[in-house]
Every structure is written in C-alpha cells, then in structure tokens.
Amino acid sequence: MEKMFNVGKIVNTHGIRGEIRVISKTDFSEERYQKGNILYLYMDHKSEPIQLTIEHHRVHKNFDLLTFEGYSNVNQVEVFKGGILKVPESQLGTLEEGEFYFHEIIGCEVFTDTGEEIGKITEILTPGANDVWVIKPKTGKDVLIPYIPQIVKEVDIANQKIVITPMEGLLD
Template identity: 60%
Template sequence: MTELLKVGKIVNTHGVRGEIRVISTTDFAEERYAKGTELWIEHPDTKKNTPVVVASHRVHKNFDLLTFEGYHSINEVEPFKGSTLLVTKDQLSELEENEFYYHEIIGCTVYTDQDEELGKVKEIIETGANDVWVIRRSSGGKDILIPYIKDVVKEIDIEARTIYIQLMEGLVE
C-alpha cells in the first residue's frame, strides 16, 4: 500500500446527520476535503484503515466539518471519534519552490547559523500571519517557538532533514 500522511484528527461528531468535527493538520483544507476526495480513517486502537469519500466540507469555529458518502447518521460516524484522517502520498500536489508540506518539516533538526543544534520540529502552529514552528530542544527544557519568516528561517534541506535559522533576540531564553 502507498504511504499515508496525516491531514487531521477527528475530535467529535457534529449534529445528528453524520457530520464529523476535524482539527486539520494540513495547509490545504479546501483541496484536501473537496467533495469526492478519498480519505482514509485510521482507528487509534486497531490501526485499521477505513476508506471514505468526502460528501461535504464546511468550516465552523476553527474546525473542518465533513460528511462522508454512505454515512448519514451520528451512530455511523461515532466510532470514528479519536481517529486520524489520512491521504495517500500520491494525492499531494506539487508545491512551488520554497513551499513545503508539514510532514516534510516536522521531524527536521534545527540548527543556528553558528551550527548549534537546537532540536527537532515537533509541531507547526498556524497563526494567520505566519506559521510558528515548535522546536523540542535537544537539551531538554522549554520548547522553542520559531516564526516561519525569511528573517529567521535561512535554509531548509528536506533531503538532509535539516533547517538552519538565524536567532533573533528573545527567541531562545
């Protein structure tokens, strides 16, 4: 089977007509959840993957609300709560130069421009203005929050899984 990538987490049901509430981990929710798109639902306990086809998508209070073809009631989607929403790697579209998918950034090791290892990117937070990368320190201690802006992020090497940044005053305590 082709590699599957996480695009969201099903956190709850919504209403009684089979709608689910998703916290997305994708930059491209409109494309990812377009009507007719095939997704996979991975159950947290069994790790069994269930294929589903998106019937509808809308945004409500920072959540993506989805319905799937063939699932018309809360009882049918209730078992999906807590599951992970996945797409196949071949469903990803080509990005412009200097654009990256979250899965390409998360797990990369971050170094300062002085070659000091800071840690690995563990999460990406969307703020509206720019993404913020959460770095788990190699040395332990509090996570470092790095804004994804040109002044800070200087070089990204996806193949080598490395990122070089220029530390701005106040970024690291």
C-alpha cells in the first residue's frame, strides 16, 4: 500500500448534523479539505482505514470543521473521535522552491554554519508568522529555531541535513 501522511486529528463532534472538529496537521487545509476530496480515517480499534469523501469544510475558532458524504448525524460520527485523517503520498502536491512538507523536515540533523552539530528536528510548531522547528540535542533541553531566511541557510532533504546561522542567544 502507498505511504500515508497525517493531515489532521479528529478531536470532537460539532453540533448535531455530523460535523467533526479537526486539529489540522497540514499547511494546506483549504486545498486538502475541498469538497469531493478523499481522506482516510485511521482508528485504533479498526484494522482497515475508512475512506471518507469531504462534503463541506469551514473554519471555526482554531479548528477545521468537516462533514463527510453519507454522514449527516452526530451519532454516525461520534465514533470517529480520536481518529487520524490521512492522505496517500500521491495526493501530496508539488511545492515551490524553499517549501517543504513536515515529514521531510522532521528527522533532519541540524548543524551550525561552522559545522557544530545541534541535534535532530523532532517537531514543527506553527504558532503564527513562521514555523518553529523543535530540535532535540544529544544533551540538554530542546532548541527552538524559527524557520526564517536569516537563520536557516541550507536545507538538504536528500541527505537529511540542515545548516543554520544561529543568532545570538539562540543556542544558549
């Protein structure tokens, strides 16, 4: 089977008409959640994913709200809570120069422009204007690196290597 990628987690239902509340793990929610797109729902207690076709998408507070074709009642979608929504690799679009999917960045080793190893990227936060990469060093606490051109100088996905120029105090 084709490799699958997380796009969101169902955290709750919303209302009584089969809407579900999703915490998105995609930068492309408007494209990913378009009417007619297919998502695959993975749940702990099911061995096979459930194929779902998006009927409607809207944003409410900090959540993406989705309804699926054939699911128009809260009782039908209540069992989806805690499930992970995924898409196959073939649904991933091509990105512009300097853009990367989270799964390409997570796991990369980070070095300074002087060759010092900092650690491995374990998570990407999306708090606002720019992404923040969480780096787990061999010792000590996590290092947070903003993904901005002044700091991130080279991203080599093929070799899982990232070179940064740390600003003063960033690695302290």
